[in-house]
Amino acid sequence: MNPASPWTLRALQLFSAAAISLVVAVQLGLHNPFWAAMPVWVVAQPNRQDLLLRGTLRVLGTAIGAAIGWWALTALPDPTARIAVLTVTVALGTALTYWIGTAYSYGILLAAITIAVVLIPAMDHPVDAAALALDRIRCTMIGVIAVTVITFLFTPRRRERLPPRIAPPWRIVLRQGLLGAAAGLLAGLLLRHLGGPAGIASALSLCIFILIIGSARNPTPMLTYMPTGASIGVLAALAYRGLDLALPDPAGLALGLALPFLAAGAILRSRARTAPLGLDSNMCFLLTAEAGTAGHGFSAHLQGGVALVLTAFCLTALLRRLPAA
Template identity: 40%
Template sequence: MATRPIWQVAGVSPAILFLALQLIIASAAALGLAKMFGLANPFWAAMPVWVVHQAFREDLLTRAALRIVGTLIGAAVSLGLLFLDPPQSVLILCLSGFIGACAALAFRIGTTRSYGAFMAAITMLVVVLPFLSRLPHDAVATPVALAVDRILCTILGVVCVAAVTVLFTPARGAPLARQPHGRTRTAGIKRFLICAGATMAAGITTAGFASFQVLAFGMTLVVYTLIMSSAPDPRPIHRNLLPGVAIGVISGIVYHTASYTLLADTPVLLVVLTALFLAAGAMLRAHPATQGMGLDANMCFLLVAEVGTWRHGMSDVALAGMAMLAAAAVAWLLIKLELLRDFPTEPI
């Protein structure tokens, strides 16, 4: 009896391997180009690779365009608000209201086309919440610098993932359909209140405690509350959230520790280590059984590991990673208590 290759035993088909290869190439290209161009947060450039790629070409291109448009809108609103220099309490209220409104709008749209509203909210959070933290920062962490870097990294990542994968992504061949769960006014208001409340809590605590870990907790709490609230059906995201975040946080801490202590002066080994982690993440994202948790794992890995830069020391990174995992758990519980009861229980 012939012995099957190990990848076939694991349920890995040639199609999965080919998709993983595309994602490795796209993420590595985005990281490398961002580093070459001197962008302050090169790991941001790799993030679109994991979220923009979709099963169908139309959805991929729609997400690519809306990620850029949403980022531009969020950056413009953020900088315009900060230019007005409102009192801190007003700034927190505006941030909370904007993110809550974006969540309700994305939920109302209910398809891939909701991604622009989602990205506008994320971008405003990335620009405004660090400003509220009042943490000491250098020239690359001012609101304007963060907004510009976010825009450039977004464009770079979108171009890389589209250029590498679009020709190999099949067309859907059918009209885009919304999921049947009702997008009632009451459901939209509930999502507005959940996301606005989470953002207000994050804003108040971040402004009150000048701590990198508190900032990481607040950012993660809002992001995952927003992701699940804006989804037409949050159950698949909710089911995979904590395993994916845990994988990403642990792998990010391991990568950061290894690169910070052992490989900082050995560029070739650092590139090899990065490629290995990207390859593992690509396999998680490409395999149908793990693609949900693979998305969260890759995003958290990039954020915790700060791939391409070492802005924080090992202890700060480890504590921030634990804060992210704790915040994801709070968001998971919040959505379980407030939203999942509106949906029938999924069979296990």
């Protein structure tokens, strides 16, 4: 391995940003510290302007989504009303991000994802709505600051102009919104009838996957890579949790064990050939493993991981059968 190769340097940057984010979030006592490492894999960009824009939109979108999620949890105690909010926000998020079709859609995408992340666990069991929303915002800021500071000087400016935005036909925008609405409604129903780790994972992954895939102008690569990337991430998460249970349990073991997995994820994400798999596998690893925390027991992680992978395969198989947009 040539230590001076571009992908090696990039992997070191991403690993450093993800590891620092996770460590800081754990040390601050945040309830879901693994959220802090998630922005690293998507905010890092090939060009400096896009890096800054993504970071800004991620923070703004997360703050708006967390506020809406908090409002829904405090103002709407009825489960049916919360499912309605989830359905509407996933539908609007999918349609609007598809309609915008540029880097500026990222803030809306993150707002819709954050609403789902805040709402869905609270629809299964009681949570402190304000603490959950603030936890999401703090973790996002930690991850965005870390990846921006570490990669900024190594990220060149984009010199060419971006291609002009092409407005899609409204019928396609409407179709994407309807797909989002169907996924959001199904997520709420699955959560109500399944519940527990499997229900939460199914609902979360269904909302997040449809928002990401449904908002893409060309979803074909995602339909190809997402199930495999999700499978890799879940297998890594189960290996991580298995090791955490098998080894002695000194303070900090869960955090230390996560670092080799973050390093492997950084390598996957940094190489052009494996970058799409790296993105999906890193996100699914962090979500399923709840890296850096004590976790909820191997059975809970297994149920959640299996539900996530099944959702990825079923959703992508269904979307492949739909006529092209």
